[in-house]
Amino acid sequence: MHVVVLGAGVVGVTSAWFLQRQGYQVTVIDRQPAAGLETSYANGGQISVCHAEPWANPSTPLKVLKWLHRNDAPLLFRPRLDAAQWRWALAFLGQCTSARAADNLRQMVNLGLYSRSKLQELRVELGLEYDHLTRGILHFYTSQKEFDSALEPARQMRELGCDRQVVSAARAIELEPALAPLKQRLAGGTYTEEDESGDARKFTQALAERCKQAGVVFKYNTEVVGFERGIGRIDAVETLSQGHHHNLRADAWVLSLGSFSAPLARQLGLALNIYPAKGYSITVPVKNPEAAFNVSLTDDEYKLVYSRLGDRMRIAGTAEFSGYSRRLNVTRCQAVLRRVAAVMPEAGHWDQAEYWSGLRPTTPSSVPYVGKSVISNLFLNTGHGTLGWTHACGSAAALADIIAGRPPQLDFRFSGVSVT
Template structure:
């Protein structure tokens, strides 16, 4: 079967790889000049099964209300006259019960564990290098209330097989001495030894090169503009390249992996995906002092920031701004990340030399992605991964390749049927 994958971010490229390994002919189309240069470009860098507590949880509604007036809030709704935003927000509220949060944690932990092991096997098989570190992820809490609130989600994750351990501040310092400047403020921490970190852009581009060598065709600088077909079947995908040439790509089946823009193209096909762009930010700074710089990947839970060591660079990323498809760099939010990072580890990096980045992460209200067959008979979905696209990419792609090939995935997951 010849399959067109729409999107060359980390999810699209992993989809292409596993589909090719399943014996399919694969073409990938993307509007950028190479793989992994939009949302996958400068994300937080974590492979974080332990980051499975969804934004939608019982404590979220009051927090969101409090954050509405804070321009540097971790999760910020910038209210717009946008029906999609309001529908997303209403659905988000329905996911904030303890029962829905527990169900969503189960989905994300199951997918995360499967995806992490799939990534590890793929890395070994192909010898991929992408500044990876296998030193675990340490969540630290500077609020006693937030630390206590983390105990129940941690217990649920443990029951599902995620080895996330509750530890005290002394143990946190043993694992990561770079936290010494804030030792007196750490209320507690959790540690997941099997989690990892690495540069998603380097991984995506390295895997794209392997996929191309294996026979996958990449059509870069080519934008999807529309579809030909009937209500239940795609007959072709209309594209335009950088020189303005139009072309219709006709394949047997299609995979939608276009991040936040997946919702837009689903509407063109007559159905809805409840995906809304969550604008995230990151800073990347050169290491200043090796002794003061961290090695273990960190999550600052109170501020919803993640820290990853990428060779001689330190990446700090986080926050989510629901403000439509605006991609302007908000310096208030970037400087808030610099301020917090320099407060936590002042000598770790040349924070004043930080490179700023922003990207649109495709968020669902539940944080659970769409993976599987759509209501259009020859269209498959692999999209809506929110902040966990890097974490879930390999498992999502392997499961999708099974579904496309008529096999039952190994993964226990609520595969979509929209």
């Protein structure tokens, strides 16, 4: 059986790995010249089961209204004449109830725990190196209100098996001495010892090489432009490579094209409610190792994550709903830089920051599409939002089980999708 994976980001490449392990012939298609060059390229770097609280929760609508006219807001909604954006926004508001937020959190924690274990197994089995650290993730709070609001989600996560412990300000500094400059301002923190960090691009490219060695074929510089349909199935995809059109045939297809999954799926009459949330990151050389962090950090008040990647620091976050443009918003870049420089002024060469933006494929519920679609031979592994790196191995392993006709080994809302 020949399975073609559309997309060579971290989700697509992990899908290819677990599918070839099932014995399938696998081909991966991507428009870039190598794996991991779009949203996986410079993301926040966290394997963060503890980051499972969905964006859609009862407190979010008021925050979005408050931030509407702030160009440096952590979450920025730019209204456009775009039906997809408004359809997404209305569905998002519908997810902002306590009951739905609690259910979505459960889905995210269950998938995250399973995925983290699969990543750890894979790392040991293959000996992958990707600047990973296994020192946990520490959420820190300089706002008492934000700290107080984190206590209930942390409790819910502990009940679901994610050991996100509440810690005092003093304990937070013991865990990560680089937070000492904030000693007088820290309200407290939460610490998840089992969570990790690492460079998603390095992981994706290293795993792609192992996939090649195992027989997976990668077709880079190849764009999917259309489909050849059969009765209730896809017979072929039309691709464009170096100016030439080709039809590629296969038995089954996996859609893992991130934010671009939704417009492509519309050609098939599928309504994937995915919209791009543009995120930003800065990558900075370490200046003073004694002042730089080693535990991966989450700054919940500013919606930023910090990961140590060897002699580099990666700080990423914010969400901008403004279409598919990847143009850098200088104001938002500077806001990220100002915050991290204020938190640990001596840690990095802040004047050497490299800026990046990526389009994170976000669903209204924050729960990704993983499962079989209503088209008999099309499978979905997309819409992972800010947690593609966290959920990649688990969703890929589960999808490989689904394609093989076996029930996945976790409790998760595996989803199909409606037809427009």
